Amino acid sequence: MTEHETLVTQLTNEHKNVYEFVMNDIDSKGCELFFVYGYGGIDKTFVWRMLSSKIWSRCDIVLNVASSGITSLLLPGGKTTHSRFAIPLSLNEDSTCNTSQGNDLAELIIRSKLIIWETKHRKP
Template identity: 50%
Template sequence: MVNGEICPSFRDACYTLGLLEDDKEYTEAIKEASQSGSGYYLRFLFATMLLSHSLSSPDVVWENTWEYLLDEILYNQQQILKSPSLSLNEDQIKNLTLFEIKQILLRNNSSLKKFTRMPLPVVDSVSSSNNRLISEELDYGIPNLKKEFDRLSIALTSEQQNIFDDIMTAINNNEGDVFFVYGYGGTGKTYLWKTLSAAIRCNAQIVLNVASSGIASLLLTGGRTAHSRFIIPLVLTEVSICSISPDSELASLLRKTSLIIWDEAPMIHKHAFEALDRTLKDIFKS
């Protein structure tokens, strides 16, 4: 025990007391290599240090050097996703850096899990960062969306406001629900869809706007026909399912989606909704 804290081993106790200086040398080596080495080289160097099992506290070395190791990560993601404007927060970049280190270790028959105090990458987060469809749905300017939401929300009628509140409550409480909004042309359904979309997107969440017809889909920001977005079969039966594999990018997008807005829903056969329902159950089960 050191300073009232139980150390898992004698070596850990020595490190806490400052009796071991080894890891400082490794930290300095990475910092020095950063003067001329690429980000990939530094990540490979860190992985090599792990493989040598000479680090007494690899997590401490990580915390002291991660800012050097993440070099080029953002640029690489922008190139992979063909999105020069893509931005990632610090946690996302650190997560991707850990993922790359993990991949280097795996290629050398090792794993980050062998180093008990090292943080592990969140795989779902990595999948999202590498998912072109998710990146596209998150590629909205949040400051502009907030201004748009303020402009739209202030003009909602009392009826629209009640519907808006019910839907947002279900989303915020992660309850899951189905809402059917009915009204003839000109009653403000599209206005409500735009307000909901802005509200969700300005919170960095995903809303999928679809419509039963191509013309209606053009009125929605990022809108598409339901058939193209969910790959609904053209010939529908009582047992139809959508052609979405549970491990596909589209399946990952659906798992991340907070709301699906389906305009002109009564214009499509009920088998289309049943096919999507069966598909979503399969996706969320996997």
């Protein structure tokens, strides 16, 4: 049994809804932005692992990034957003990402089927 097949057996109805909604958009070559909000402990990382394993099983690209280094370690193949997208750490009004049309990073982003960008929010 593949990792993806093992993960499928663990889906809750809520996980399955998110998973199917995102995969349907990818399969129809949509270009949607999804925002999944929830406090820690509701298994968002599980859903990210599920989506990533499915996309990778198709030999497609998914980029997993997180705002913090600790969080990026929880995502399969995860990196910090600053590292992956060449975002400068010190920002000012003239700051830009260190990428340009046609370079390797730009091509990677274009070829990606999904970018998962995990951020951490604190409870109010």
